[in-house]
Amino acid sequence: MSKAAAKAQIKVPEAAQPAAVPHPIGSVLTIEVALYAVIAVIGGALRLVNLAAAPLSTLEAQQALAAFQGATLPAGGSPLLYGVNQLLFGLFGSSVGDAGVRLGAALIGALLVLTPWLYRGALGRYGALAAAAMLAISPVVTAASRALTGQVVTVTCALATVGFALRFAETRAARQAYAAAVSAGLCLAGGPGTVTVLIGMGVGGFIGWRLAVSEEERIRWQSLRGEPIAWRRVLIVGAAALIGAASTLLLNPVALRHLPESVSAWLAAWSGFDTIGIVQVLQALALYEPLIVLAGAAGLVMTIRRPTLMTVLLGGWSIGALLVMLLQPGRQMFDLALVLTPLALLGGRAVQMLCEALLTRGRWQLEGAMLAISVPLIGYLLMTASGYAAGRGLSNAQVFGQVLTPLASFAVLTLLLALIVGSVFTLAIGIGPAGRAAALALLLLLSVIGLGNTWGATQLRAGDPREPLWGPTASTADVRAIVRAVEAASLRATGHARRAAINVVGLQADPLLAWYLHDFANARFVAVDDGAAAVVIAPAGAAQPIGPGGYIGARFDLRATWSPIGLSDISGLRWWLYRTADEPQVVESVIVWVRPAE
Secondary structure: OOHHHHHHHOOOOOOOOOOOOOOOOOOOOOHHHHHHHHHHHHHHHHHHOOOOOOOOOHHHHHHHHHHHHOOOOOOOOOHHHHHHHHHHHHHHHHHOOHHHHHHHHHHHHHHHOOHHHHHHHHHOHHHHHHHHHHHHHOHHHHHHHOOOOOHHHHHHHHHHHHHHHHHHHHHOOHHHHHHHHHHHHHHHOOOOHHHHHHHHHHHHHHHHHHHOOOHHHHHHHHHHHHOOOOHHHHHHHHHHHHHHHHOOOOOOHHHHHHHHHHHHHHHHHHHOOOOOOHHHHHHHHHHHOHHHHHHHHHHHHHHHHOOOHHHHHHHHHHHHHHHHHHHOOOOOHHHHHHHHHHHHHHHHHHHHHHHHHHHHHOOHHHHHHHHHHHHHHHHHHHHHHHHHHOOOOOOOOEEOOEEOOHHHHHHHHHHHHHHHHHHHHHHHHOHHHHHHHHHHHHHHHHHHHHHHHHHHHHHHOOOOOOOHHHOOEEEOOHHHHHHHHHHHHHHHHHOOOOOOOEEEEOOOOOHHHHHHOOOOOOEEEEOOOOOOOOEEEEEOOOOOOOOOOOOEEEEEEEEEEOOOOOOOHHHHHHHHHHOOOOOOEEEEEEEEEEOOOO
């Protein structure tokens, strides 16, 4: 068929016709809308509850302090979050604490959970719901939303941009184009991760346009240029969103210089110091994100078999972000959010195919029987692994004369049970029902594991370097104990909790201490103590300060590190299941010297 004939057969919506919304919510609460509401509540709670559970990291403290002082944003920071925090400091002053400076990222991360709604046409209703659920309980994405980092801003706004553009292509409604423009402007103010996302989306979109778009779809997309919408106005709206986000709503126009500095920070990461190895990145994926990784891998296979422009774009985004992260020496653990977010949507497509197969070919008596047996079996294996990790060891097994360790014996037991149960059900009910039931059981199991990992990493062990998301070096809870000790000393010396003279000696304006002491009006970083301060903070091992009446000191740890290297079978499994291991190693401590009461 020629291009002219194809154009003649394709009916392009006229501007005079009302925009047809393919999946309107309407005024009636449906089950689907209720499920999105439940997912949004769960995702929002995981991101917002106890937001100050972990003390700020060094990078977070640098960004928070820059916004508080109106200083230059440090390399790797987010211009948009910088502007949000400047607004918060302008409204509430120095009372904005750890939770306050993370609030912008947490709210944007909560909105991320709802962005799959825009992809209902591309993924299907079940697939979009599954993608939203995976993003809601993802340990990496949730932890990134609870930290002052720009990755969650980038992925949220990038998904919204593509989603609104897709909706505009379907409905031809001008408001969708304006929403896409605003999202794009905010995305460009997200931080250095935006460069990675743009590269991945660009490569994926180019491949998808060349290989996965039919002639009819190509003409339909090209017809958008003829829409009676003011494209210049759309660009102006997007530029206004970018400028407003980067300049704190024009209250700080000088902050616009942070936009090109994000590109500079991304380039500088290629010559950065490799603090997080590739093995640690892959270990974090296996430890925290088996659900998104396995479901997304299935979605990638489906994309290769039946590619579409949207799925190829998402696949290119995910693979490109992973390659950049693995190749960049200056990678950060939360860069995994750039990889996992589009992968979750591809995983939603795989879930959509599974749901369609269950609805059209499922025989619930057969799949249900396999689930009824598989779930208790999985529970038994988990209890066995937990018992082994708790010290109730398994006996050594012999296979072909070879003596296996207890952990290898458990792995062989698991494999044999899976083969036996799978073979029996495949012979009894057929490979199709057995495969569908196994996939459903695996999804349920990995969802429970993912939710448990999220709760443990963000609530039970927030800021613990034994959680790789917060490592390899993390701030300790002692930084807040320092504040309490200094407040008590100030109250005793001056009658006010924040007015005592404080000398921080020899720490060269450590950003962590600078942030936690920012509300003390008389705190100073000095090279040499002058003996006049009521409180002196010095590195551990430094000489005791000299002053009238002398000083009494107490040690506080600032940063600690931990690595799983060298764990045995038992301790390794215990750490994998419960994150319990030897105490982290302290890498930096200070002594808080207080003048005793007279």
